[in-house]
Amino acid sequence: MSKRRVLIFTRFERLWHWSQMALIMTLLVTGFAVHGLHQAIGFEVAVTWHTAAALALLLLWAFATFWLFTTGTWRHFLPTQKGLWSVARYYAFGIFKGEHHPYKKLYRRKHNPLQALAYLGLKVVLFPAIWISGLLYLGYGLWGGAGSSESLMWIAVVHTAAAFAILAFVITHVYLLTTGHSFREHVMPMVNGFDEVELTPEEEAYLEHDEPGKIR
Amino acid sequence: MPSRLPPTGVLLLALLWLSPALASTTADLDVDMNYRLDTLVEQPTSGRPGHSTADHSKFTQLQGPFADGPAVTKACLECHTEAGHQFQQNIHWTWSTVNEKTGQQLGKRHLVNNFCTNARGNEGMCAQCHAGYGWKDDNFDFTDQSKIDCVVCHDRTGTYYKTPTSGGNKACSVMFEGKQPIQWEKVAQSVGLPGRENCGGCHFYGGGGDGVKHGDLDSSLIHPDHALDVHMDEKGLGFACTECHVTTEHVWAGSRYQMDARDLLEGHKPGQARDAASCESCHSTAPHANNSIEGIKLNDHVKRVACQTCHIPEYARGGVATKVDWDWRTAGRLRDGEGYKEKGYTQGNGEHRATYKSIKGSFVYGENLQPEYGWFNGEMLYTTIDTVFDPTQAPIAINQYQGEASDPEARIWPFKPMHTVQPFDKGNNTLVYMHLWGDDADAFWGNYNFERAIARGMSDAGLPYSGEHGFVETVSYWPITHMVAPSEQALECQECHAKDGRLGALPGVYLPGRDSPKWLDLFGLALIAATLLGVLGHALIRLIARNRRAHS
Structure with a gap:
């Protein structure tokens, strides 16, 4: 095994991540304006941007889902218990003692088990909750939502609760970038795509021989 | 040509004569x-x-x-x-x-x-x-x-x-x-x-x-x-x-x-005369331009x-x-x-x-x-x-x-x-x-x-x-x-889409910006506060622990 800098986030993945980031930030700010939590922007502007950003994000997710399954990258997000507890233990205790992160990034497994579980939860629980409720909310006129304050209210409740949960995720996600060696070191892989990964000799040989652009 | 205009005096007299009548x-x-x-x-x-x-x-x-x-x-x-x-x-x-x-x-x-x-x-x-x-x-x-x-x-x-x-x-x-x-x-x-x-x-x-x-x-x-x-x-x-x-x-x-x-303009064909004093009669039931989110x-x-x-x-x-x-x-x-x-x-x-x-x-x-x-x-x-x-x-x-x-x-x-x-x-x-x-x-x-x-x-x-x-x-x-x-x-x-908007407490409709269960916002804000506190606490302990290690 040797540590090498390998392209683990392809150009599409990085584009996906950063445009998703921008769209989610837009959606949070405009969404909470629509909800009435702040008056920093007018309702009309908020609804316009919220709707446009939501539709753009749905399109992006459609592409991302297709990409995940066609490239097989979805396997990175499969939940596993192996190493999960040691990572959790690390964030709860070890990190304060100056221990090293227990997880070694692999070429086929770029996220640590806790990270993978968090992303999976986001992908299969929070995101569907928000887009399904969001589409029902947006299309209230198509199913008689304007005549039934109860059902529309529950849709709004699910939508808003999911939004709060996503905001909590964003806060934690950004905070965790400050752990480890440096903030920059954590962010750069999502900028240029390269990160230090443990490679088996076979992986190293394959990359050097067949994908020289993906290894440094 | 000034000579064609009546003298100012005559005008004034005329006005004086008219004013009581006015x-x-x-x-x-x-x-x-x-x-x-x-x-x-x-x-x-x-x-x-x-x-x-x-x-x-x-x-x-x-x-x-x-x-x-x-x-x-x-x-x-x-x-x-x-x-x-x-x-x-x-x-x-x-x-x-x-x-x-x-x-x-x-x-x-x-x-x-x-x-x-x-x-x-x-x-x-x-x-x-x-x-x-x-x-x-x-x-x-x-x-x-x-x-x-x-x-x-x-x-x-x-x-x-x-x-x-x-x-x-x-x-x-x-x-x-x-x-x-x-x-x-x-x-x-x-x-x-x-x-x-x-x-x-x-x-x-x-x-x-x-x-x-x-x-x-x-x-x-x-x-x-x-x-x-x-x-x-x-x-x-x-x-x-x-x-x-x-x-x-x-x-x-x-x-x-x-x-x-x-x-609803029911049964109305284009150009057909219609006896209704409604806005829709002329403006249709979709009067706003459908080319923007706002219009829709x-x-x-x-x-x-x-x-x-x-x-x-x-x-x-x-x-x-x-x-x-x-x-x-x-x-x-x-x-x-x-x-x-x-x-x-x-x-x-x-x-x-x-x-x-x-x-x-x-x-x-x-x-x-x-x-x-x-x-x-x-x-x-x-x-x-x-x-x-x-x-x-x-x-x-x-x-x-x-x-x-x-x-x-x-x-x-x-x-x-x-x-x-x-x-x-x-x-x-x-x-x-x-x-x-x-x-x-x-x-x-x-x-x-x-x-x-x-x-x-x-x-x-x-x-x-x-x-x-x-x-x-x-x-x-x-x-x-x-x-x-x-x-x-x-x-x-x-x-209308505001807490104290024009529609007040108009019942029967969920109005974004006006209506939301209080507990939802409380839950949401509590979640965000807890996350922030957790994150800050975590960071603080890291900082203290790091200083201690540096001193020891």
């Missing part, structure tokens, strides 16, 4: 006294283009001389053979209509309102707004077509006027003195399609004075600008009333007794929100005030044995309005008012003269708009609420007819005695009266539909 004309005008005493009417509007092929001034039948109105009507009917029969079906003639849905007997002949309360029994005064000649009591012959007043609607000289059909007490009749006699020939030859001043001659003065009743109809609409009403705008579209209140055979669309709260969302709103709700942000915007509150209890105070009035309100156009009149009581006026909003399906339920109510449930709704969110026909509509404290029959718990107008000992306007006025009003109508009157608070609702503002002044979304 002053006295203005002094005679009293906007509080009703009916067409406004000089505005004397500058006719351009009216509605009729594309007529006839010049009525050339008709031999109209050369006169005419002794009176009915003589003119007979001349009209010589050519317009069906007009008399057609007009006899019109509510402006019958003052009576039955609502097919509710079965209620409506119309001015029957209803009690919360202004001067009733036309019934006071026709001598009120029927000056009847489109006929001489209705002063029950003996009026509704089958006599010569009694139809054609020229009140069709006069285009602006000189035609009507006065009470019977003499009232001296206290009231003085206000109609001093008008020039009508020149019937001139009026008859001028006829054309009605202009705003024709309809407005009555409808702008409903409730006993300029703008009193509706709030969205007053004399400012005779010569309105774009800001006041985009359709009637004199320099723009210049709509006459009949542009929207479409007429077929002398019966026209758009009565508040039979409203269409949600016009606004078109979504059309299903549940009346156009008027957003596009008439305020009513009584033309400088003429509307009455919002009326208290009959104070009526009848005298000074030196005479009735009097106090002019306590100056409205936007500078005219002074009475806040107290011995004959009517005390009033409150308002201008640039925000409507009240409610679900309305087009149906109004009236408290009629025979409706028994529970006075402890006051305010009693003279006309309660019907509808709720779950009713697909209902939309959110704007209303002007009118609040009044008025007499009622304390024994029978009903509203009452009062005998206000007349040169007799029972007429309230002259004798200021509620008991006698009510007893006479009820007995004339053949209705029971317990003999004891009280006062009850009532409210009437006037759908707001005129004074459509320029689109830039339409309501911003957050006027």
Whole structure:
């Protein structure tokens, strides 16, 4: 095994991540304006941007889902218990003692088990909750939502609760970038795509021989 | 060339000579006294283009001389053979209509309102707004077509006027003195399609004075600008009333007794004539441009929100005030044995309005008012003269708009609420007819005695009266539909989509920005606070632990 800098986030993945980031930030700010939590922007502007950003994000997710399954990258997000507890233990205790992160990034497994579980939860629980409720909310006129304050209210409740949960995720996600060696070191892989990964000799040989652009 | 101009001295003299005349004309005008005493009417509007092929001034039948109105009507009917029969079906003639849905007997002949309360029994005064000649009591012959007043609607000289059909007490009749006699020939030859001043001659003065009743109809609409009403705008579209209140055979669309709260344009083919005074008639059910998210969302709103709700942000915007509150209890105070009035309100156009009149009581006026909003399906339920109510449930709704969110026909509509404290029959718990107008000992306007006025009003109508009157608070609702503002002044979304927005606690609908369960926001904010605290705590422990390791 040797540590090498390998392209683990392809150009599409990085584009996906950063445009998703921008769209989610837009959606949070405009969404909470629509909800009435702040008056920093007018309702009309908020609804316009919220709707446009939501539709753009749905399109992006459609592409991302297709990409995940066609490239097989979805396997990175499969939940596993192996190493999960040691990572959790690390964030709860070890990190304060100056221990090293227990997880070694692999070429086929770029996220640590806790990270993978968090992303999976986001992908299969929070995101569907928000887009399904969001589409029902947006299309209230198509199913008689304007005549039934109860059902529309529950849709709004699910939508808003999911939004709060996503905001909590964003806060934690950004905070965790400050752990480890440096903030920059954590962010750069999502900028240029390269990160230090443990490679088996076979992986190293394959990359050097067949994908020289993906290894440094 | 200066030599052609009259010397300044002559001009000044002419002005001096004219000024007393001008002053006295203005002094005679009293906007509080009703009916067409406004000089505005004397500058006719351009009216509605009729594309007529006839010049009525050339008709031999109209050369006169005419002794009176009915003589003119007979001349009209010589050519317009069906007009008399057609007009006899019109509510402006019958003052009576039955609502097919509710079965209620409506119309001015029957209803009690919360202004001067009733036309019934006071026709001598009120029927000056009847489109006929001489209705002063029950003996009026509704089958006599010569009694139809054609020229009140069709006069285009602006000189035609009507006065009470019977003499009232001296206290009231003085206000109609001093008008020039009508020149019937001139009026008859001028006829054309009605202009705003024709309809407005009555409808702008409903409730006993300029703008009193509706709030969205007053004399400012005779010569309105774009800001006041985009359709009637004199320099723009210049709509006459009949542009929207479409007429077929002398019966026209758009009565508040039979409203269409949600016009779906059903069965309407392009170009087909359609008798509906709805915005949708011209603007369709998707009036906003569908090329933006905003436009699509606004078109979504059309299903549940009346156009008027957003596009008439305020009513009584033309400088003429509307009455919002009326208290009959104070009526009848005298000074030196005479009735009097106090002019306590100056409205936007500078005219002074009475806040107290011995004959009517005390009033409150308002201008640039925000409507009240409610679900309305087009149906109004009236408290009629025979409706028994529970006075402890006051305010009693003279006309309660019907509808709720779950009713697909209902939309959110704007209303002007009118609040009044008025007499009622304390024994029978009903509203009452009062005998206000007349040169007799029972007429309230002259004798200021509620008991006698009510007893006479009820007995004339053949209705029971317990003999004891009280006062009850009532409210009437006037759908707001005129004074459509320029689109830039339409309501911003957050006027309603906000915690303390215009829709207040309007029930039955989840309104983003207004409604959200309190626990949801509490839960959400607690979650965010906990996350932030967790993150900060974690960071703090990391920092402390790192420092300790560095020292050890």
